[in-house]
Amino acid sequence: MAGLNHxxxxxxxALKLLxxxxxxxxxxxxxxxxxxLELASREFxxxxxxxxxxxxxxxxxxxxxxxxxxxxxxxxxxxxLKSYSDASLEDYRNVLVTKYATQGYTFSELVKLIGxxxxxxxxxxxxxxxxxxxxxxxxxxYSPKWSNWFMTITVNKINERKFLTTSRVSARLxxxxxxxxxxxxxSLAPCHTDIIFQYGGADE
Numbered sequence: 263m264a265g266l267n268h269x270x271x272x273x274x275x276a277l278k279l280l281x282x283x284x285x286x287x288x289x290x291x292x293x294x295x296x297x298x299l300e301l302a303s304r305e306f307x308x309x310x311x312x313x314x315x316x317x318x319x320x321x322x323x324x325x326x327x328x329x330x331x332x333x334x335x336x337x338x339x340x341x342x343l344k345s346y347s348d349a350s351l352e353d354y355r356n357v358l359v360t361k362y363a364t365q366g367y368t369f370s371e372l373v374k375l376i377g378x379x380x381x382x383x384x385x386x387x388x389x390x391x392x393x394x395x396x397x398x399x400x401x402x403x404y405s406p407k408w409s410n411w412f413m414t415i416t417v418n419k420i421n422e423r424k425f426l427t428t429s430r431v432s433a434r435l436x437x438x439x440x441x442x443x444x445x446x447x448x449s450l451a452p453c454h455t456d457i458i459f460q461y462g463g464a465d466e
Contacts, residue, residue: 268310273303322358329355336361342445353442356380360446372450380443 277299281287289296318324322332333339338358343349360379364372370387377385390408393401425435444459451457 267314268307270300270303270307273306274300277303322355322362332358340449342442342449345445346442349442357442357446369450369452373447376443376446376450380440382443 315327319326319328322329322336325332333354336358338354338361339349340357343354343357346353356379360376363379364375367375373387374385390404391397391401392406392408393403439459439461444457447459448457
């Protein structure tokens with residue numbers, strides 16, 4: 263009986279097989295000792311279920327009963343979620359999982375992981391190149407201060423959200439971009455930088 267998730271009837275059969283052989287241990291189904299075995303079997307099955315639930319609750323991706331405890335421990339909702347009026351429970355979980363899984367990562371790694379968590383298949387970060395005497399004639403003239411700016415590109419996802427019949431009265435007729443994604447990235451960016459976000463590929 264290796265593993266978990268065994269039923270009470272499976273435990274009952276196992277307990278009966280553990281009894282010593284002989285006529286002294288052959289009981290009627292309605293006797294007290296058999297009822298005692300059934301009670302123990304139900305308890306073993308309950309412990310099995312609790313252990314499986316504990317394994318699920320130990321992972322923020324699958325936790326349900328302890329999810330609010332996870333939120334409290336990791337500071338969710340943070341300022342980004344508080345300012346995002348359309349945040350759902352899954353948004354809360356995505357932010358939690360991102361915080362939990364990105365300890366010790368560099369900024370560029372964090373941006374890509376955040377993007378992946380929020381449903382982006384490809385996120386790239388580019389620095390603006392300073393125009394120099396060796397630059398090509400058709401290159402843009404960026405001054406040295408532009409070298410501290412990052413451009414985050416989310417490829418092939420414009421993120422357009424249109425007004426629906428289920429939308430709030432105060433909602434805009436159409437919105438572009440990703441408020442939650444941008445807030446999370448800006449909260450992790452170096453303090454001396456600014457970020458320009460671009461959505462969608464060149465063909466969109």
